[in-house]
Each structure stands twice: as structure tokens, then as C-alpha cells.
Amino acid sequence: MDTPADPEPDSPAAEVGVGPHPLPWPDDDRLDPQLLRDGDRRNVVDRYRYWTVEAIVADLDTTRHPFHVAIENLAHDFNIGSVVRTANAFNASSVRVVGRKRWNRRGAMVTDRYLHVEHHDDAAALAAWAAAAGIPVVGVDNLPGSVPLETFDLPRECVLLFGQEGTGLSDAARSVCTATVSVAQYGSTRSINVGAAAAVAMHAWIRRHVFDQPPA
Structure with a gap:
């Protein structure tokens, strides 16, 4: 699944988020392999870095x-x-x-x-x-x-x-x-x-x- 980035407005993508995750990757099914490989430049809080959108929504649903x-x-x-x-x-x-x-x-x-x-x-x-x-x-x-x-x-x-x-x-x-x-x-x-x-x-x-x- 493609995971498009959502950087902050008017900010260069390179200055937002984190780069590729160092190997070995964590064994966690909440994480997106594409983000682990390419880096996570989305506008999300640090605890959700590398998480899939679906995993983030599911976690937010527990505290809405x-x-x-x-x-x-x-x-x-x-x-x-x-x-x-x-x-x-x-x-x-x-x-x-x-x-x-x-x-x-x-x-x-x-x-x-x-x-x-x-x-x-x-x-x-x-x-x-x-x-x-x-x-x-x-x-x-x-x-x-x-x-x-x-x-x-x-x-x-x-x-x-x-x-x-x-x-x-x-x-x-x-x-x-x-x-x-x-x-x-x-x-x-x-x-x-x-x-x-x-x-x-x-x-x-x-x-x-x-x-x-x-x-x-």
C-alpha cells in the first residue's frame, strides 16, 4: 500500500519527520514497511512514526x-x-x-x-x-x-x-x-x-x- 507523505505546509519535506529506520526493523505489525524503508515525513506526533494510517486510527479510537x-x-x-x-x-x-x-x-x-x-x-x-x-x-x-x-x-x-x-x-x-x-x-x-x-x-x-x- 502506498503511504503518501503529509508534510507541514510551507516546510521542505526533508525537514519534517524522520528518515529511514535503521536495520533491523522492529517486529511490529502496526508499522508500515514502506515508511520504515523510505522514512516518515508525515505531520504526525512522534509516537506514531512509521505506523500505518489504519493503526493510528485504531489507536486514536481508544481515546477519542x-x-x-x-x-x-x-x-x-x-x-x-x-x-x-x-x-x-x-x-x-x-x-x-x-x-x-x-x-x-x-x-x-x-x-x-x-x-x-x-x-x-x-x-x-x-x-x-x-x-x-x-x-x-x-x-x-x-x-x-x-x-x-x-x-x-x-x-x-x-x-x-x-x-x-x-x-x-x-x-x-x-x-x-x-x-x-x-x-x-x-x-x-x-x-x-x-x-x-x-x-x-x-x-x-x-x-x-x-x-x-x-x-x-
Whole structure:
């Protein structure tokens, strides 16, 4: 199986990752012979060097956080790739693209290989899936009546739903949310980029459910 590299943007491939593994190679079926032979120039953390994509996904599946990220894709929003990359960084359970099935993967920097990316035809289909799973949908948008994210107690299991860049959550998306939260802003701009808002919201979940938990 070919294992294409996924170097950091704007970085020479030779400066990313590690070179060929010295012989003898480790006896580990998680490792990719091609990467062992040629080197691993992918944008992965060191513990996953030389691992196959399948092995990395299987390992991440054992520690995924119980929040999901959904984003409306009504007009091929280029920000979806950025949202996917951030969801990978925070090890979300899944990313759910709502609307158009095709999305611009450039900004994801191939991190979608390590995530479960699912599709829903519309907000109603997303809501049906979330209801069947018993997971509330929390919209993230600076709408009138939105609760400040900074004071809202994000549920441990939830779907964080984001709207299209520029237009925000559609009316259909708003109607399926059990709550809507907004990111506090203090400058002159009316809104922040949806990719930035998604990163803030995901980090807020991490702060609440990972770092703020009492020791076992």
C-alpha cells in the first residue's frame, strides 16, 4: 500500500519527520514497511512514526473524546478543512458535514485520514442521528439570545454545530439546537472566522472535561 507523505505546509519535506529506520526493523505489525524503508515525513506526533494510517486510527479510537463536530456545507466552505484539522488535534469522536457531501479538503492537510468524517444531507438528518444517539446539539454562533460560551457548561457528550462562513447557522440548523453559544468578542468585527470559532469551542470543551476534572 502506498503511504503518501503529509508534510507541514510551507516546510521542505526533508525537514519534517524522520528518515529511514535503521536495520533491523522492529517486529511490529502496526508499522508500515514502506515508511520504515523510505522514512516518515508525515505531520504526525512522534509516537506514531512509521505506523500505518489504519493503526493510528485504531489507536486514536481508544481515546477519542465524546464530543462531535458538525459544520454546514452549503457553498463549499473552504474553512471546513481547518475545522477538520482542529478536530483531529483535539481527537473528536467525529466530524459531520451537513449539506453538500463534497468539501474542500485542502485546509485539512490530510488529517481527515485519521478522523471519522460522516455526512448528513441536512440539519434534520443530523438531528435525527443525534437524537438516536442521545446527544444534544449545541450551536455555536453569535446570534441574539446566544449564551456566552465562557459561562456555558458544555455537556460531556454533545455535537458542536457550526454554520457556513459569512452567514452563520442556517434557520434549519438553529431549529435543531438545544442551546446556542457565542464566543466573547471585544473588537470592531461582527464575527470571527468559523475555523477560529470552532477551535475556541473545542478547546473550551477540553478545558471543561479534561483539564478541569478532579484527579481519579
